[in-house]
Amino acid sequence: MSGTTTTGRHFLQIPGPTNVPDRVLRAMAAPTIDHRGPEFAALGLEVLQAVKPVFGTAQPVVIYPASGTGAWEAALTNTLSPGDTVLAFETGHFATLWQEMATRLGLRVEFVPGDWRHGADPQAAQERLAADTAHEIKAVMVVHNETSTGVTSRVPEIRAALDAADHPALLLVDTISSLGSIDYRHDEWGVDVTVAGSQKGLMLPPGLSFNAISEKALQASKTAGLPRSFWDWQPILAANERGFFPYTPATNLLYALREALQMLDDEGLANVYARHTRHAEATRAAVRGWGLEVLALDEREYSGSLTAIWMPDGGADAVREVILREYDMSLGAGLGKLVDKVFRIGHLGHFNDLTLVGTLGGVQMGLVRAGVKVDPNGIQAALERLQQA
Ligand code: PLP
16 A cells, blocks of 8 residues: 555646536547548537637638647748748737747747736737838737736737727637637627637647637638648648548547537536636636736736736645645746746636535645645635525
8 A cells, every 4th residue: 555545636726728528528529420421410510510609600620639729830831922021919828929939930020028917918909000001010929818917818809909000900809718618709899710629628638729710811722831730721621511621531530529518518618708708807806815916007907717816925736735735736837937926726728616616625725735825825815705596
């Protein structure tokens, strides 16, 4: 006997990958079928249609057997040409990685500096776009929910900035940690390419990623000059018309997607978003109850899917380590500039009031155990929020 056996379920409370519902796991545990046969075609047609409401779109959605990084690359290579200028915002680690990718692909990136505590600044966007009278900027790249900071950018205001400047640039938005958790409307907000991944709000394992594509983006893809092959939308969209893919699709993940979309539809997207907002509010109440600070500074930009707790003097990694060792719960680490200065609580996906209470209970016990000075009754504020109607 080693005495190291854990009992009960591990708490996977990183901001993705998230806990996969048993229903989805069971749906995946079905035989893999012929991906060129009629049964697959029915599955393909069904999921390609059923996925659209989550994006808030009636336009095509391409599904890749890839992580979100692949869908980032697809969004850029399908719409842009070597040397094109793109406008991006330094909202955090993922915005930084995406613009680094753009640079590596041969694009010229204008990266608006940020403090990692705010979202993309609509005012800065409007000023830059209005000054670009020659329309050299071909795309604006925004990370809707910055997973490294728990800050949600106001995409409709970025759209409004483009419109106010009467600027034709494409709007490319990463919704990897917001889709299926935070209200999002590809068509209504005039987004040209929405990038998403399977492993967060969609409650699936990692392995699928998505591009929702506007008509304007589709037109741009016809002349876009960046090299692409696997990521090319055109052969995929052609095969998708009959429910197929031009390569071997991730069949069992598509079973999972069908099931997860059914769950989201059963709950109702408005209820899904309200549930996430409420759990985020309760989490912030606990953080403040403990006497700690939320990283996000602007209440209009609080994330519904995760909360980053700000420990400017460091020590966040020690807290996470204690919590993993003592309570078998994984929390998100600080990334990039925020290493050891934040830890992140994921409260998205397959998640309910008691998951939150367990999560916050583990965080509170871990903080105390790690020697962080906190009010040991902080969690009470979260319980009170949860008990409100
Ligand atoms: N963008 C955001 C906002 C993310 O949170 C992540 C991953 O967590 C990525 C992009 C990269 O996606 P992936 O790790 O699936 O390649």
